[in-house]
Amino acid sequence: MDSRAGRWWGAGVAAVTAAVVAAVVLVSGIGDRDAVGPDGLRPGGVDAGDPYVPGSGNGGYDVAHYRLGVRYDPADDRLTGNAEITATATHGLSRFNLDLSGLEVSSVTVDGTSAEHQRDDDELVVTPARGLDSGTRFTVKVAYGGVPEADGDGVLGSGGFQHTDDGAIALGQPHSAATWFPVNDHPSDKATYDIEVTVPDGLAALSNGVPGERTSADGWTTWHWAERSPMASYLTTLVIGDYRVDTDEHAGKPMVTAVPYDVPADGPAATSLARTGEIADFLVTRFGPYPFQAYGGVVVPDDRIGYALETQSRPVYGPGFFRGGEPNYSVVAHELAHQWFGNSVALARWGDIWLNEGFASYAEWLWEEHDGGRSAQRNFELQYAATDWSRRTLDPGPGQMFSTAVYKRGALTVHALRRTVGDETFFQILRTWTSERRDGTATTADFVALAERVSGRDLGRFFDTWLTSTTAPTPP
Template sequence: MKSTRTRVRAGAAAVALALLAAGCAAGAGRSGGGVEGTPGAAGLRDPYFPKLGNGGYDVGHYGLTLSYEPDSGRLTGRAEITATATQGLSAFNLDFSGLTVRSATVDGAPAAVNRAGNELTLRPREDIRDGARFVTVVTYDGVPKTITDADGSEEGWLPTDDGAIAVGEPTGSMAWFPGNHHPSDKAAYDITVTVPAGLKALSNGVRTAERKSADGRGVTSVWHASEPMASYLATLAIGRFDTSTTTALADRIPVLNATDPEVAAESSALLARIPEVLANQERLFGPYPFGAAGAIVEHPEDLGYALETQTRPVFPADSFDRPTLVHELAHQWFGNSVSPATWKDVWLNEGFATYGEWLYEEKYAHVPAQRSFDQAFGNAAAWAFPPAEPPTSEDLFSPPVYQRGAMVLHKLRQRVGDEEFFAILKGWPKERRHGTATTRDFTDYADSMTDKDLSGLWDVWLYGNGKPATP
């Protein structure tokens, strides 16, 4: 959930890096015998961010080893990216912004590197065979960028008084690690972070280790996220945090929360309700899709909006309220497990999470979903465009996507009845678990779950221009 979001692309001035010396023999995934590849596409032609993501390969795993010094703002990183070629590759691109590349290898052999704007092009010593698994290692350092959007919101790497927080919807993760930064390419993550003693570093998934350095001056945390994750959902929060642990969902899921000490007391009661909220959502949406849960609550001066970062959403304390918590936790099913195939499909994230708020209020606050629908219907801003057709990137996180997106679901509920609707609501994240989906995928799925004709509903509420005369 972001109030409104647009993206500013970095300039396209080319900066040539040194051609690295030829080295080791090619690995088992490399082509031989005269087989030739072609360059992977520099961008996936997303409707709003055509240069975002890259073609020719699919990432399976990111291994990030990071060290951060808050006093200087300097980040040192090593990204090990394990991928599978989807074509014969003579070169391929990574999305990466700002930081200085120090070296790059593919399957252990030095690779030629070229930099142009946010595109990092690697040319391996030998072509990579279609279907081959290959490992790219990039080392880098520098002061990461904070990206300021047209609406004034910030993403990427946000320094704080005692550390930093990294958030990336939809393009900001390229500010702190290189990768295929389009939501259609999801991967598992292992993130190892070293920070000065006295600070903590929190990320997605389960913390598998924490150790002090031999000299006592640093502490290293290791985080493992085994389920596929779109890169915009990766997060890293560094600072002085109060932490608490519990379990949820019949003790199956460990819950780790972290709060800025200045807002810990006021946040504790709502944090304690996370297991209750997850239990309600699991009843509605099906099994919780991840192996960890929790929240990070920052000082309002450090973060300007809440975001559904996978397994551990982040909140500014002044937005850490019940509706926002419910919204971000609903995203774990809708947006995180089932991610948008393109950014045009983002209503599948926000409309569903907003309707999750309405359902929670219906059960626990005795506010019928119809009343929430009526309030949304009366909001003129919700009718600026159809939820499935945002005009520009500036419109991706605006009322039509959230409120009218939720109205689509309420009209579907009215059309098919509660029994079929809640079967759709639970079946959809099961159908697409840990995958991606388009709007068409969802409408086809809903159509398949009922014998009622839904074409008029989609035409008017999902794709139609203008406000219907009657709700």
């Protein structure tokens, strides 16, 4: 994510080790561990166990795939949906939870049999007719509907499902998916997706992944999208409205870009998106093969979206990035870099968010140098002089997840690593990371271990200093 168009809100090796412990907790989540029945079954966790996002995610199962079918009418702001969720129990389950905000549930089945269900605030509690043994693969179907609500956590302004003058926008970080479908809403549980969106004829309905067949009947058009690489739930998006949609091909894959019809086709927004393929190709030379089966980007006209978000394969950009008359290639480089750092290699816990934002911010410096601007070294020097070193980058605290300490001090750490190990080893570290961790999740401890393995050096003190020290490190 790049939040510069909006507002900013604002332990060393031991903390790195703690990341591993926290990642283990996230596997099962927080549940009623004393409620084990004589059959060995117990409730799934009601929380993923991540202190940065209390209440988000659930435990006891691992989702493999979501098949979503939603119908949305902007005239009455009503959404109806059917979700089919394929998952595997990670321990014996007597019941389990899904995250779902605001919408009403009319029916739930588990493996074709009606299941008891009840709401507990933003939790949908499902009790199947028969318990699920550990390792059991099961399918949940949920029919639901209502008027979706925005996510009002205020961390980055407006998020979740938001009604617009001509349709709707659904996106946000660290969570947003639960405002429009039932989900295990934490990046530690990635899954593949099929998304079908039905809207009144004449409106576009954009989402993630590869576009499929578009069908129309009785005044409604259904748009089909498929994301076959595992995706964290907050990276899903839905953009509905009056958009000029361009579908092209780049490097043998579909490239779908969209801007509102009232945005000039030769203006800074469209001009910036037009270089998506070129920028992605440059990043391939630094980070390794592009990790997904589609490219693209969407510019939204709504000033409530004061940020850009790396929604998988198709980033969404708020309008503030393209004011002033000049293209903004830096934000495109930032969100495309996230396709490797944050999307393909996702977070196991939000306290390690610098792994996303530090590398994406550093990609801005790499692109600027490649495009004839300031060198990465010069950007390092300028940012080093402007940095408040009292604020840590690793485990910055929930209120500082999107602070400059995460973004810019994170980028300083990345460049300092490059200077410490040398260019050849540095880029080998990056390409090894994106290759070995592709489609998975990771922690800072994982990255430190890999960097030490590839470089053959003990880097514990280096990362301790650059990520957590409260005094300015000596530049390498």
